[in-house]
Amino acid sequence: MSGAEPLRQPDACPWAAARRLLPGTREAFARGWEGAAAAERAVSSLLGQAAELLYRSPESCVGPARAVRLLQLGDGLCDYTWEKLNTGPWRAVGRGWRQAYAYGCLLRALGLCAGGGESEGAEEKAARAALRACDLGLLLGAPVLDNVLGRMADVLREHLPRPRAAAAEEPAQKKTRQDAPLVPAVKTEAAIPRLRCPSLEHFRDNYLSPQRPLILEGVVDHWPCMRKWSVDYLHQVAGSRTVPVELGCRYTDEEWTQSLMTVDDFIRQYIKNEFQTQTGYLAQHQLFDQIPELKEDIGIPDYCCLGKEDEDDIAINAWFGPAGTISPLHQDPQQNFLVQVMGQKYIRLYSPEQSEKLYPYEGHILHNTSQVDVEDPDLVKFPKFKATAFQACVLSPGQVLFIPASYWHYVRAMNTSFSVSFWWS
Numbered sequence: 001m002s003g004a005e006p007l008r009q010p011d012a013c014p015w016a017a018a019r020r021l022l023p024g025t026r027e028a029f030a031r032g033w034e035g036a037a038a039a040e041r042a043v044s045s046l047l048g049q050a051a052e053l054l055y056r057s058p059e060s061c062v063g064p065a066r067a068v069r070l071l072q073l074g075d076g077l078c079d080y081t082w083e084k085l086n087t088g089p090w091r092a093v094g095r096g097w098r099q100a101y102a103y104g105c106l107l108r109a110l111g112l113c114a115g116g117g118e119s120e121g122a123e124e125k126a127a128r129a130a131l132r133a134c135d136l137g138l139l140l141g142a143p144v145l146d147n148v149l150g151r152m153a154d155v156l157r158e159h160l161p162r163p164r165a166a167a168a169e170e171p172a173q174k175k176t177r178q179d180a181p182l183v184p185a186v187k188t189e190a191a192i193p194r195l196r197c198p199s200l201e202h203f204r205d206n207y208l209s210p211q212r213p214l215i216l217e218g219v220v221d222h223w224p225c226m227r228k229w230s231v232d233y234l235h236q237v238a239g240s241r242t243v244p245v246e247l248g249c250r251y252t253d254e255e256w257t258q259s260l261m262t263v264d265d266f267i268r269q270y271i272k273n274e275f276q277t278q279t280g281y282l283a284q285h286q287l288f289d290q291i292p293e294l295k296e297d298i299g300i301p302d303y304c305c306l307g308k309e310d311e312d313d314i315a316i317n318a319w320f321g322p323a324g325t326i327s328p329l330h331q332d333p334q335q336n337f338l339v340q341v342m343g344q345k346y347i348r349l350y351s352p353e354q355s356e357k358l359y360p361y362e363g364h365i366l367h368n369t370s371q372v373d374v375e376d377p378d379l380v381k382f383p384k385f386k387a388t389a390f391q392a393c394v395l396s397p398g399q400v401l402f403i404p405a406s407y408w409h410y411v412r413a414m415n416t417s418f419s420v421s422f423w424w425s
C-alpha cells in the first residue's frame with residue numbers, strides 16, 4: 001500500500017459531512033416538509049423525488065448523475081417557490097412556501113457538495129456555492145429539519161480555508177470619504193446626558209418612564225465583541241457568508257438599492273476600498289441568527305428586563321459600514337439600545353412632539369422617515385425645520401444610546417463602524 005493515497009475519512013469531503021446532517025430515515029426527512037407539501041402538489045412531488053435519490057442508495061455511492069439530479073430538483077423547487085416569495089407583502093408569504101424554499105436550497109447545497117470536484121480548488125468552489133445556497137435558505141426560507149441549513153453552513157465553513165489574520169490590524173479606513181462632512185460640535189445644551197451604570201430603578205424612573213434619551217457607559221464593557229471585533233475578525237468569522245447589503249448613501253435616495261454579497265466582498269469593496277465613492281451598509285436584522293458565532297460575542301443590555309416581553313422577542317440588528325453611511329432621520333415604534341462596538345457615529349435625536357416640523361414622507365411606506373436632509377436642510381422647502389430642537393452626540397465604542405420609542409433619529413458613521421441595536425418593548 002506504500003505510496004497509495006490515504007483513504008479519506010467519511011466526512012473529509014463536504015458531501016459526506018453535509019449528507020450526515022440529514023435525518024436517518026426517509027420518513028423523518030419527509031416529516032420536515034409537511035408544511036411545504038401542504039402548499040402544493042408540485043412541491044411534494046419534487047421533494048418526493050429528492051427523498052428517493054437521497055435514501056435509495058448507500059451514502060457512499062455519489063455519482064455525478066445524482067449530483068446533477070439533486071441540483072435540478074433544488075433549482076426547480078427554488079424557482080417554483082421564488083415567485084410565491086416575491087408576491088405580495090413579505091408578512092403574507094405562507095410558512096409552507098418558505099419551508100419549501102429552504103428545502104430547495106438544501107437540495108441545491110447537497111447537489112453542489114455531491115458534485116464536489118476532482119481537485120481541491122473545485123471542491124472549495126463547490127463548498128462556497130453550497131454555503132451561499134444555505135445562506136439564501138436561512139435568509140428567505142423558514143427553518144426545516146432542526147435548522148439543517150444553519151448546521152450545514154457551519155460544516156461547510158470548516159471545509160473552507162480559514163482566512164489568515166492580517167499581521168497587524170490595518171487601519172480600517174485610510175481616509176474619511178470626502179462626502180462625509182466633519183462632525184459639527186455638539187453644543188452642551190443639546191448634548192445627550194451620560195450615566196455610568198445607573199441602577200435599573202434610576203434608569204426606569206428618570207429615562208424610560210419619561211422617555212428621555214440617555215447614553216449609558218460601562219454597561220457592555222464585558223461583552224466579548226468589545227475586545228474581539230475588528231474588520232479582520234469579521235473577515236475571519238463571517239467572510240464566506242452571503243448577507244444582504246444596502247448600497248447607496250441613504251435609503252431615501254433614488255439610486256439606493258439592496259443586494260446580496262459575501263462579507264468578504266463587502267469588506268473589500270466598501271470598507272477597504274478607498275476609491276469607492278458609493279457607500280454600502282450591512283444593515284441586517286438576521287445577522288446574529290444566521291451567524292451564531294457572532295451572537296456569542298454580544299449580550300442583551302440588562303435594562304431590557306424593564307420591558308414587558310421575553311428576551312427572545314427582542315430584535316437584534318447589525319449595522320456595519322464605512323465612514324459616511326447614513327440612516328436618514330426616522331422613527332421606530334420600539335425602545336432602542338444602540339450599542340457602539342467599533343468606530344464612531346454622529347447621532348441626532350428629535351422628540352416625537354416635533355414630528356410636524358420634520359416633514360415625514362406621505363404615504364404608507366416612508367411615513368416614519370423625514371424628508372429633511374438633517375445636515376444640509378433645504379430650509380426653503382422645509383422652513384419649520386430650522387426651529388426644531390434636537391439633541392446630539394458622537395457615540396463611541398462601549399457607549400449605549402437609549403433611543404426612546406418613536407424618537408426620531410439620524411445616524412452618520414464617522415469612520416468604519418459596527419453598531420448593534422436592540423429593539424424592545
Ligand SMILES: O=C(O)CCC(=O)C(=O)O
Nearest residue numbers: 319327332338411419421
Ligand atoms: O446605526 C444606524 O445607522 C441606524 C440605527 C437605527 O436606525 C436603529 O437602530 O434603529
